[in-house]
Amino acid sequence: MSDTPTTEQLTAWVTRFAELVREHRDELTALDSAIGDADHGSNMDRGMTAVVAAVTEAPPADPAALLKKTGATLVSKVGGASGPLYGTLFLRMAGAVEEGFAPALRAGFEGVLARGKAEPGDKTMVDALGPACDVLDAGGSLAEAAQAAADGRDATVPLVARKGRASYLGERSAGHADPGATSTAYLLQAAAETLS
Amino acid sequence: MSDTPTTEQLTAWVTRFAELVREHRDELTALDSAIGDADHGSNMDRGMTAVVAAVTEAPPADPAALLKKTGATLVSKVGGASGPLYGTLFLRMAGAVEEGFAPALRAGFEGVLARGKAEPGDKTMVDALGPACDVLDAGGSLAEAAQAAADGRDATVPLVARKGRASYLGERSAGHADPGATSTAYLLQAAAETLS
Amino acid sequence: MKKLINDPADVVADALRGMAAAHPRLRVDHENRVVFRGDAPVQGKVGLVSGGGAGHEPMHGGFVGPGMLDAACAGEVFTSPVPYQMVAATQGVDGGAGVLHIVKNYTGDVMNFEMAAELVAAESGTEVVTVVVDDDVAVQDSLYTAGRRGVGTTVLLEKIVGAAAAEGRPLAAVADLARRIDDSGRSMGMALTSCTVPAAGKPTFDLPEGEMEIGIGIHGEPGRRRVPIAPAREVAAMLVEPILADHAFTDGVICFVNGLGGTPLIELYVVYAEVAAILEESGIGIARSLVGPYMTSLEMAGCSVTLLQADDELLRLWDAPVDTPGLRWGA
Amino acid sequence: MKKLINDPADVVADALRGMAAAHPRLRVDHENRVVFRGDAPVQGKVGLVSGGGAGHEPMHGGFVGPGMLDAACAGEVFTSPVPYQMVAATQGVDGGAGVLHIVKNYTGDVMNFEMAAELVAAESGTEVVTVVVDDDVAVQDSLYTAGRRGVGTTVLLEKIVGAAAAEGRPLAAVADLARRIDDSGRSMGMALTSCTVPAAGKPTFDLPEGEMEIGIGIHGEPGRRRVPIAPAREVAAMLVEPILADHAFTDGVICFVNGLGGTPLIELYVVYAEVAAILEESGIGIARSLVGPYMTSLEMAGCSVTLLQADDELLRLWDAPVDTPGLRWGA
Ligand SMILES: Nc1ncnc2c1ncn2[C@@H]1O[C@H](COP(=O)(O)OP(=O)(O)O)[C@@H](O)[C@H]1O
Ligand SMILES: Nc1ncnc2c1ncn2[C@@H]1O[C@H](COP(=O)(O)OP(=O)(O)O)[C@@H](O)[C@H]1O
Ligand SMILES: [Mg+2]
Ligand SMILES: [Mg+2]
Ligand SMILES: [Mg+2]
Numbered sequence A, B: 001m002s003d004t005p006t007t008e009q010l011t012a013w014v015t016r017f018a019e020l021v022r023e024h025r026d027e028l029t030a031l032d033s034a035i036g037d038a039d040h041g042s043n044m045d046r047g048m049t050a051v052v053a054a055v056t057e058a059p060p061a062d063p064a065a066l067l068k069k070t071g072a073t074l075v076s077k078v079g080g081a082s083g084p085l086y087g088t089l090f091l092r093m094a095g096a097v098e099e100g101f102a103p104a105l106r107a108g109f110e111g112v113l114a115r116g117k118a119e120p121g122d123k124t125m126v127d128a129l130g131p132a133c134d135v136l137d138a139g140g141s142l143a144e145a146a147q148a149a150a151d152g153r154d155a156t157v158p159l160v161a162r163k164g165r166a167s168y169l170g171e172r173s174a175g176h177a178d179p180g181a182t183s184t185a186y187l188l189q190a191a192a193e194t195l196s
Numbered sequence C, D: 001m002k003k004l005i006n007d008p009a010d011v012v013a014d015a016l017r018g019m020a021a022a023h024p025r026l027r028v029d030h031e032n033r034v035v036f037r038g039d040a041p042v043q044g045k046v047g048l049v050s051g052g053g054a055g056h057e058p059m060h061g062g063f064v065g066p067g068m069l070d071a072a073c074a075g076e077v078f079t080s081p082v083p084y085q086m087v088a089a090t091q092g093v094d095g096g097a098g099v100l101h102i103v104k105n106y107t108g109d110v111m112n113f114e115m116a117a118e119l120v121a122a123e124s125g126t127e128v129v130t131v132v133v134d135d136d137v138a139v140q141d142s143l144y145t146a147g148r149r150g151v152g153t154t155v156l157l158e159k160i161v162g163a164a165a166a167e168g169r170p171l172a173a174v175a176d177l178a179r180r181i182d183d184s185g186r187s188m189g190m191a192l193t194s195c196t197v198p199a200a201g202k203p204t205f206d207l208p209e210g211e212m213e214i215g216i217g218i219h220g221e222p223g224r225r226r227v228p229i230a231p232a233r234e235v236a237a238m239l240v241e242p243i244l245a246d247h248a249f250t251d252g253v254i255c256f257v258n259g260l261g262g263t264p265l266i267e268l269y270v271v272y273a274e275v276a277a278i279l280e281e282s283g284i285g286i287a288r289s290l291v292g293p294y295m296t297s298l299e300m301a302g303c304s305v306t307l308l309q310a311d312d313e314l315l316r317l318w319d320a321p322v323d324t325p326g327l328r329w330g331a
């Protein structure tokens, strides 16, 4: 998908993402219990609930405004590691969304890399987001990108974490999917469902 | 038994009592867990272990000295409610032991009543000690006195406590034997085994 | 049993070694298990002695120091100390102005302190006055029990009376003040979990997942009733209402929310917020507050609320400098 | 889950209401969840701001007051606060001499404070310097992790740096001192039990009856290893030895035995006694000590040991007056 998504489409996207997060809140927290501090589900749910409230109350006028509002709300409501990372993702997307969804997601991804300094294979959300960007940049569909994100999430299972709280587990972090990679897979699933 | 017991007999008595307390330490603590604060077994065991050590190290010269040493050791090692009460029992016995075991036990019992101000039926050690004294005063044997103490202990089961920590349970204290009455029954059992 | 201890039989001795190492300004008599302020006896000052079973730290040893207690005797866990400890403490703090024994109302504590006072009277010229603290409103039928237990008011009393003694007041006046504080203080506690006496090795009682015990004592003596666990708002009401029903509090109280050992401060603040809201609705202004684990029951989870009716004098004494491991300000 | 709370979603807001009610000399900005000292900003003084996830009380809100922090931001339980809170705190304490951000080394805290500093730089002329505390020796391979976590040294640092700021030292000097303290402090913790994040409703991890976790983090991040529970003597060795192996401590340390929330003071003193004995054997004299639950992990049972190499200057600053709900002396 290289068309510029509409404000309505993007609103549907973040709304669907919020639903998926709510639905999988306990799963995300359970994953974070296994290798972190048991708050990723409540963090993302708190943030996305606030995003939906914000964009419903005062619907943004254009795609960039929608993404900016989403990013700013996440930054100001989530905290932890995921707040600045997801927040930066959406804020950077806002600056590039006129070029289309794929370039916007790539810009967001670069923001995440710059903010968090994680590398692929560190067992973070980067491992789901990166493959999805690659698929889109190569002209793949959103469904294919969502699949790549899901595969990237699954690929984090055997990895040993090197960034974020999970890194303190060392070898013991292997054997569990990364919570942030899992929520990112839902982000791409929501995109496939709403932006195609 | 109205003869004056010998120092050796009394030493055997407190030694046997110490053994019984050690053997039933967990039972006494469990009873105190049910209606008190879970320390009667360790309190009595600590005290009687110290008594045996004291009378072994420096064997007292006469019955009064043995009983005095026992009482003083209990007062200084046990604490809680049972320390002053058992301590007073033996200290008062020392003053009357020349008249015989029965009068001595009666004097000790009166000391317990004066110190603790409990009445029969309050669900305390008084309910085992009183009936034993009555049997001895009426010319009964030590075996009969031990049986009376055991019956007195059993009779505390349905009672509602009105003295000591168990009194805070009110109605809920009914249904369990009183820990102090139970240790007193062992005291009389030891007497029957060693002083007859 | 999961505890940071060595041999269960050594818990009290080991903890006293820790106190001695951590607080060089205290003097710990390890043989008698008495914690003294380093400069005891203070000549001309009434000596304040308290004590009780261990397991309630920082009470009482942590309240020894200028402006509070002169000495504290530690018994075994949940077991009153023995008379010779109290005799040693009394003799060690006698600066010529007499000694006050502050005794929490439990049969064992009362009897052991009584025997100690008898021994002191027989052996020396030290004047001893005893004040018994009995502030636990959970005990309703004091006629049929050993009387109300001594709980949270003890901490406030030791602080305020300590300040009065530091001012040089005579024994009779210090004892009167202590009785007045006992008369004006009321407490009520609750537990979410039991605790394990180290020597017993198992929890004293069983409190199932969905239940709590309202009106519990600090040794796990059972309370008024068991009820399903409830929000902090309702728990606060269950503790404050019996206190207000028992004594006519007016504006200007000291409000003390105490943690029982296993409950962290974040929860105590949640409870404090609710207690303060109830008092505000009742028109009872809070003059001073204390929030924290000051009178614990080993690792029991739960809290107690204590209200003490204050006046200008009590507040001045409350604000006076105190320098102990457990309570410290102005020094 | 047995906790004294209302709705799990309201825990932090409720606890802040309690803090505001209990400590009238603090000013709590409930909207931004910032605890300020009542007289902030103090003109001419470097402002000290810290913050982090809730669940560690009294840290950090309980360390706000004269001689320590000027403001503390509270995040959700175990979740870093967000940048706008830190911006509000920074602006509120800026007395013209700049502001120091004291940040514990966790990815979330570091990133959020970083964004806040960027926002402050973009919006105002306030000079901000950030110091990251990373003292947890349990994290060995910092190259392959997010680096050492910030734990117990944070408490000592906030006290000492607070005293330096109160003396009127300039921002650069205060920041240098903070870095020096971080360099000279080491910590190691252990847990007997897990804790339950209120919003999660279940224990974060499972620690069976006979086991303990050595080297755990304050959010329950797993440690170096799980071992059978052991006497306090051995636990103390397991905590102190890695600290001594990591840094060459010499005579005159500040020794801090911290409780994780569910462990009562009696056990902390037992541990302190063992830590002191090990240090004595190693020829490392203890100059000052701190024993208590100052940096908790909700109701987790366990403790941590922190050693900070002191010198005359640090001790003088440690002894200087401090007047906060959590640490108070000389005031
Ligand atoms: N440096 C980083 N770069 C990218 N992602 C990261 C980084 N650190 C952590 N994450 C992601 O954040 C997730 C955890 O988020 P969350 O639990 O909400 O915050 P916290 O770790 O502060 O509790 C991890 O699963 C991981 O995917
Ligand atoms: N006032 C009293 N008079 C007689 N016996 C008492 C009195 N109070 C308590 N007791 C006895 O003491 C026993 C408890 O002793 P113990 O558990 O060792 O001390 P504590 O109650 O101080 O923990 C009770 O079971 C009861 O038999
Ligand atoms: Mg997390
Ligand atoms: Mg008992
Ligand atoms: Mg007892």
Ligand SMILES: [Mg+2]
Pocket: A037, A039, A080, A081, D053, D077, D078, D079, D080, D108
């Ligand atoms: Mg977190």
